[in-house]
Amino acid sequence: MRTSFIETLVQVAERDSRVWLLTGDLGYSVLEKFSTKFPDRYLNAGVAEQNMVGVAAGLAMTGKVVFVYSIANFPTLRCLEQFRNDVCYHNLSVKIVAVGCGLAYGGHGYTHHGVEDIGVMSLLPHVTVMAPGDPVETRWATRTLAEHAGPAYLRLGKAGEPVVHQSEPRIELGKAVQVIDGTQATLISTGGMLETAVRIATILAARRVSVRVLSMPTLRPFDADRVIAEAKRTGRIITLEEHGPGGLGTMVGECLAQAGLGVRFVPMRLQPEPTLCAGSQAYLCGRHGLSLERMVEVTEEVAGTPAADRLRDYGVPIPQPVGSGRERVS
């Protein structure tokens, strides 16, 4: 994804002289493609993220479009107030780009795990939040953000993520993208979990369980209309993300609750507790309950279970279908 990002940014910068790139002393063997081509619009701000985001705000105040690059929590949590006050409050065109989010830097330990970033960044005013699912979506996101006025957060994985979209899909800002059609449940994925979502649906298709897969590359603005439409269509919603509470699952849950839709909903996400051990990305996901086997099992169970029965198991009141004329409490 980061390769796709930098290659697209170079293309965008060739056409648009407003585009700048700042880094917090990271991006070895990645950012050189930009820095050698546009030395006057590139700056290594050093290991000083608070200043870097302030500098980005100052540059953007003069009309520049500033991409700020670093890994995981450094350009987000470390300088959160600079992004909140200096960038978002002033509605400036600064795009924070974090690579290695989720558990991509698994073995490096919890300090390097970007597992709260979607939730935190999504709370801020004016912000556009994107977590593309593959290199194709990353190209689209980079191009879109360069043209989009205002602050943004772009959440990326590392390198080597597979291409999921075999052809260039039509993607719109703030809209979900359908990747696989299906009828029994809707599996909504954000970020690099897209490939896993497709694998889950493929495995289940062989077992004659039909699961629809959506990719959600934009999280703010959030495609509530599509979530509601899916809830009405399949009646079973599963979300998938490499992020703790506060991300896609929380957004979908809030949306379903506000719409009064009592459908079956299972968020598959990381646990809020820190990961205490070393391990590969896949291993650590498994420790959080996100092994492929477990996710297939959960998805199959949700897709095959009538929503109302399942709710009864938990002792939750069975919601009436929408528009059934439920009694008014006065």
Add this chain to the structure above:
Amino acid sequence: MTTDTQKLATTIRGHALRMIAKAKASHVGSCLSMADLLAVLYGSVLRVDPANPQWPMRDRLVVSKGHGAAILYAVLAERGFFPVADLMTYSQDGSPLTGHVSHHVPGVELSTGSLGHGLPVGCGLALAHRRPHAPREDTITRSETPTVPHTYVILSDGELDEGSNWEAILFAGHHKLDSLTAIVDYNKVQSFGSVKDVLDLEPLGDKWRSFGWQVHQIDGHDHDAIQSALAADHTGKPKVIIAHTIKGKGVAYMEGQLAWHYKSPDAKQLADALLGLECGQ
């Protein structure tokens, strides 16, 4: 010119006192200590156009000590950015004149209030105005220099506790941002004690100098000294003016008193203060 700026300083001190008294707001001492700095900047130095606040070639002033909002609004109104009559809505229900500096007020560049934000943004502004369109150092001629907008950042002494400022001080020195001037309103009293007792900044000038800045230490209430420090050439380096000031300057009973970081004057105290300023009631 000095007479004019002194008159402006007295006028905006009076406005700030009335505004803060009416709103029962805080930070009057912090406002009064930087009155002379603002009066000289807006009275004779800054190239700004009140009729066109977004003029791209304007000089930028970032007031990083956002709690000094009342007196900034006062000088902007006196300079013609918005009607003086609006000042008395300060901190009142529905007013854009919030208790900390707001960019929704004409003439304000950056909303501040959380400390340690202004200087990094000032670095970005200075960088934008230097590269790539501004002339390179080796090609600058005297006649070209004034076409580059200058960025000024006013900092409090207390906010120099914030690490983000030292990131920016390091950055500006490294990048030789010579269209950037920082001004420290060094009134020696921070939020909960004297600067010396809470987190001593001394030797402050040496610190900035060692980070690659040109340093001026002046009496921050002496208009001639402010003028000449602002005018000093600093090609190839950012400049800091460490302005030694008095918290509450101009109102005898407030001067140097921590309490006036919080208290607002009652009717009698306001009358005494205004009488002292010789600007009547």
